[in-house]
Amino acid sequence: MKTHVVYRPKLASRREFPESTLLVYDQDLLKISKSFKRWAGTFSAQLPLSAGEKTKSLERFPEIIKKVLKKTEIFSSREMTILVVGGGTLTDLGGFLASVLKRGVRLILVPTTWLAAMDSAHGGKNGLNFSGYKNQIGTFYFPERIEIIKEILFCQPPTRAREAYGELVKMSLISKSKLFSDLQKHHKIDNKKIFSSLPLAIEAKYKVVQQDPFESKKLRHVLNLGHTFAHAMEKCFKISHGDAVFYGVAFSLVWSRWKKVISEREFDVIIEATFWRQSFRSESYARLLSAPVSEVKKSLFQDKKRSSRGYLLEPFVQARGQVVLKNITTDEFLAEFQRQKKLLQKVTYASKN
Ligand SMILES: NC(=O)c1ccc[n+]([C@@H]2O[C@H](COP(=O)([O-])OP(=O)(O)OC[C@H]3O[C@@H](n4cnc5c(N)ncnc54)[C@H](O)[C@@H]3O)[C@@H](O)[C@H]2O)c1
Numbered sequence: 001m002k003t004h005v006v007y008r009p010k011l012a013s014r015r016e017f018p019e020s021t022l023l024v025y026d027q028d029l030l031k032i033s034k035s036f037k038r039w040a041g042t043f044s045a046q047l048p049l050s051a052g053e054k055t056k057s058l059e060r061f062p063e064i065i066k067k068v069l070k071k072t073e074i075f076s077s078r079e080m081t082i083l084v085v086g087g088g089t090l091t092d093l094g095g096f097l098a099s100v101l102k103r104g105v106r107l108i109l110v111p112t113t114w115l116a117a118m119d120s121a122h123g124g125k126n127g128l129n130f131s132g133y134k135n136q137i138g139t140f141y142f143p144e145r146i147e148i149i150k151e152i153l154f155c156q157p158p159t160r161a162r163e164a165y166g167e168l169v170k171m172s173l174i175s176k177s178k179l180f181s182d183l184q185k186h187h188k189i190d191n192k193k194i195f196s197s198l199p200l201a202i203e204a205k206y207k208v209v210q211q212d213p214f215e216s217k218k219l220r221h222v223l224n225l226g227h228t229f230a231h232a233m234e235k236c237f238k239i240s241h242g243d244a245v246f247y248g249v250a251f252s253l254v255w256s257r258w259k260k261v262i263s264e265r266e267f268d269v270i271i272e273a274t275f276w277r278q279s280f281r282s283e284s285y286a287r288l289l290s291a292p293v294s295e296v297k298k299s300l301f302q303d304k305k306r307s308s309r310g311y312l313l314e315p316f317v318q319a320r321g322q323v324v325l326k327n328i329t330t331d332e333f334l335a336e337f338q339r340q341k342k343l344l345q346k347v348t349y350a351s352k353n
Helices: 034-040 061-071 088-103 114-120 158-174 179-184 191-211 219-224 227-236 241-258 264-271 283-289 293-302 330-352
Strands: 004-008 021-026 046-049 081-086 106-111 128-130 133-137 145-149 311-319 322-329
Touching: 004 191, 021 034, 021 061, 021 088, 046 061, 061 088, 081 088, 088 106, 088 114, 088 128, 106 114, 114 158, 114 191, 114 241, 158 179, 158 191, 158 219, 158 241, 179 191, 191 219, 219 311, 219 322, 227 241, 227 293, 241 264, 241 283, 241 311, 241 330, 264 311, 283 330, 293 330, 311 330, 322 330
Parallel strands: 004 145, 021 046, 021 081, 081 106, 106 145
Antiparallel strands: 128 133, 311 322
């Protein structure tokens, strides 16, 4: 399960990759980066694909595998490498492809979005959608190398940095590293800040993954902190995944205090952090809590963390660097959703009068 994470300012030269390499990449990168276009041209076997949930689906897979087999027919299957350059949808697809092609070939990932660079490329999980349901088909398959390329990541628009912030804040609470204090120091979030936080966030993810690489002990569920709320909000509103996770972590923190999982003192320390300022009482949070309960309920029933007995394994914050898992029912989640809605209405009413 050893994956090497390499940081580079620019894409590595063709020589750094095995001879029999198939380059699978997000075709939009050709328009986004001239140097990517030049670099991609140095690979004789390549498969451009459009990014997105439709591409990473079992329905599209037969057509993709047909192209892959044609483009790699001269390669020896023992030595074949799939090199994926793209965001989370393509690293998921490429990871699955490498795991099943000829019963498994070498895999190298070059994540090009913040989400992929900090989260989805790491940890060996991949997934294809099926019949409109996300990540229903997948394997655990660890890439041998992941390359974090500054030049490509910096092609993303500034709004993406703000969206990536939610996952970073989550990692800062899960890990015992100095990520939390680092994030506190910065008032402005930009590509530079997100890039400099990557090593600590990635290290934090590997610490969790190493304890439970195949999710058999359920320990990896701590990485889902804030995600039950986030997934429900993504279904109800037009909101980025990162923003939804940011408020999802806020929701989990307030719930952790209500359940006395976290001490008042530790809760106060955490919410005094720069990045939380105003978020708990913000209009954005109030808007999310105005989601119809029936829609939230629907999302909880679709949640893949739900066990056959109807419980959700929900992460709660005990302290910075300590997240614990508790079985909760969907009714408990909905009751907390409504409690926080009322709480926020009261606070907003009090501050207006
Ligand atoms: N396997 C895991 O552990 C895991 C974890 C979290 C999320 N995921 C998956 O990740 C996927 C989402 O990933 P994503 O947000 O990266 O989506 P994505 O791959 O669709 O990329 C989002 C957009 O960014 C564009 N893009 C890519 N690189 C760019 C760059 N350098 N500059 C500018 N634009 C660029 C793409 O063309 C696309 O339009 C979901 O399918 C989710 O299920 C997987």
